[in-house]
Amino acid sequence: xxxxxxxxxxxxHGGENAVTSDLEGFGFSHMILEVGDLDRSEQWYRDxxxxxxxxxxxxxxxxxHSVLRMNxxxxxxxxxxxxxxxxRHNSQTIHHAFxxxxxxxxxxxxxxxxxGIDISDERAxxxxxxEFSMDAWDPDNHHWQVQTxxxxxxxxxxxxxxxxxxxxxxxxAVGSVTPFGKGNFFLIRNDEGFxxxxxxxxxxxxxxINQKEHWQFFCHFHGATYNYDxxxxxxxxxxxxxxxxxxxITPEGIVTVDTDVVLERQEDExxxxxxxxxxxxxxxxTHGQDRIDQP
Amino acid sequence: xxxxxxxxxxxxxxxxxxxxxxxxxxIFGGLIAHRINFNTDDAQSGRAVHSDIALNDWLFxxxxxxxxxxxxxxxxxxxxxxxxxxxxxxxxxxxQLIGRLQRQEVPFEGPRAHPDNSPLGESVYFKDPGGxxxxxxxxxxxxxxxxxxxxx
Numbered sequence: 001x002x003x004x005x006x007x008x009x010x011x012x013h014g015g016e017n018a019v020t021s022d023l024e025g026f027g028f029s030h031m032i033l034e035v036g037d038l039d040r041s042e043q044w045y046r047d048x049x050x051x052x053x054x055x056x057x058x059x060x061x062x063x064x065h066s067v068l069r070m071n072x073x074x075x076x077x078x079x080x081x082x083x084x085x086x087x088r089h090n091s092q093t094i095h096h097a098f099x100x101x102x103x104x105x106x107x108x109x110x111x112x113x114x115x116g117i118d119i120s121d122e123r124a125x126x127x128x129x130x131e132f133s134m135d136a137w138d139p140d141n142h143h144w145q146v147q148t149x150x151x152x153x154x155x156x157x158x159x160x161x162x163x164x165x166x167x168x169x170x171x172x173a174v175g176s177v178t179p180f181g182k183g184n185f186f187l188i189r190n191d192e193g194f195x196x197x198x199x200x201x202x203x204x205x206x207x208x209i210n211q212k213e214h215w216q217f218f219c220h221f222h223g224a225t226y227n228y229d230x231x232x233x234x235x236x237x238x239x240x241x242x243x244x245x246x247x248x249i250t251p252e253g254i255v256t257v258d259t260d261v262v263l264e265r266q267e268d269e270x271x272x273x274x275x276x277x278x279x280x281x282x283x284x285x286t287h288g289q290d291r292i293d294q295p
Numbered sequence: 296x297x298x299x300x301x302x303x304x305x306x307x308x309x310x311x312x313x314x315x316x317x318x319x320x321x322i323f324g325g326l327i328a329h330r331i332n333f334n335t336d337d338a339q340s341g342r343a344v345h346s347d348i349a350l351n352d353w354l355f356x357x358x359x360x361x362x363x364x365x366x367x368x369x370x371x372x373x374x375x376x377x378x379x380x381x382x383x384x385x386x387x388x389x390x391q392l393i394g395r396l397q398r399q400e401v402p403f404e405g406p407r408a409h410p411d412n413s414p415l416g417e418s419v420y421f422k423d424p425g426g427x428x429x430x431x432x433x434x435x436x437x438x439x440x441x442x443x444x445x446x447x
Contacts, residue, residue: 020351023384023392024387049299058410069297073414073434075414093306096305
């Protein structure tokens with residue numbers, strides 16, 4: 001069994017197509033769905049969902065069927081049977097998902113609402129910022145998720161709380177990781193000094209938790225993990241290190257974190273810690289790490 | 296122009312997660328993208344036990360059923376348990392896949408030719424160990440692929 005690892009191309013969460021298969025040209029081609037009334041279902045998938053009808057009888061199938069197409073070229077094949085069963089007995093969480101652009105999603109909301117479909121997301125608590133999904137059941141009770149992703153999924157989030165006073169530097173033991181809800185950052189203290197890591201996941205802006213038992217940060221939306229330097233460590237593709245906020249030590253020895261300033265670094269660039277000495281600070285712009293200023 | 300881009304994923308049921316992971320890895324080269332509810336944080340979030348397996352532009356969220364899952368007869372290799380998933384490969388790779396199914400003793404039906412006016416050329420049909428029906432074809436037209444997303 002092969003597990004996805006860093007460097008391999010698993011684009012399932014990265015928004016890019018990826019190559020996992022050694023079979024040339026491998027990809028999703030079509031789905032065949034059992035339906036009870038071909039005319040009724042063809043109309044629903046054409047008028048409500050918005051698929052293009054290619055025609056009937058185009059597949060090597062004995063039963064009456066209609067072939068519909070998406071912009072990707074993928075096909076949905078509606079096959080008429082006497083008693084469609086959208087899911088087997090005892091099964092759970094059976095569903096299929098359409099992917100739309102944000103504009104298509106807004107139009108779909110209007111079409112679905114006009115068709116009397118409740119466009120609320122029954123699993124909203126499992127979505128990261130910028131992920132949008134609504135549920136729809138077709139005339140034969142096949143369950144569809146209709147999904148898109150907006151720019152909120154990857155934008156830089158500033159909490160609007162300015163400089164956060166964290167407390168006296170001696171309060172933070174070497175090796176400690178302290179979450180701050182105000183400002184949504186983790187304050188890391190190690191033998192190099194202090195580092196403030198944003199709690200917003202770089203994959204889809206989910207809020208990270210500290211898994212102390214694993215010495216890592218974890219995003220439960222898609223499983224992204226980061227070490228205590230902020231390096232991304234999970235299977236996901238193209239996810240950068242955690243963003244940072246500059247840390248300073250006041251002349252009085254108070255650790256402060258400026259949440260109005262967001263720092264980013266490259267994957268091959270180590271994070272720079274603010275030394276624990278009184279008066280130390282990390283300057284930086286919104287991109288790239290800048291110098292450490294020491295008194 | 297359709298008003299939908301693609302189909303990104305499906306949630307399916309399997310009877311043995313490890314067996315299913317190994318099947319999709321060995322036949323299609325799938326990779327485990329995510330295992331959910333195998334730790335306390337996931338369990339507390341209330342999600343079903345499942346493995347997400349990434350297959351290029353596709354993702355299967357493979358969940359365990361609530362109870363015994365009715366299986367199609369052993370001899371039935373082509374069908375729909377409500378649905379069937381079809382994957383495309385190049386015509387050149389089609390023979391490679393058939394050889395792989397034979398070597399791994401996965402029974403299959405076909406190849407079967409589609410009508411001349413079909414977007415599809417030929418297909419073979421088989422099942423995964425959980426009784427989910429699968430189809431692999433080569434296509435006459437071009438599929439640019441979709442965006443596979445997490446099952447959420």
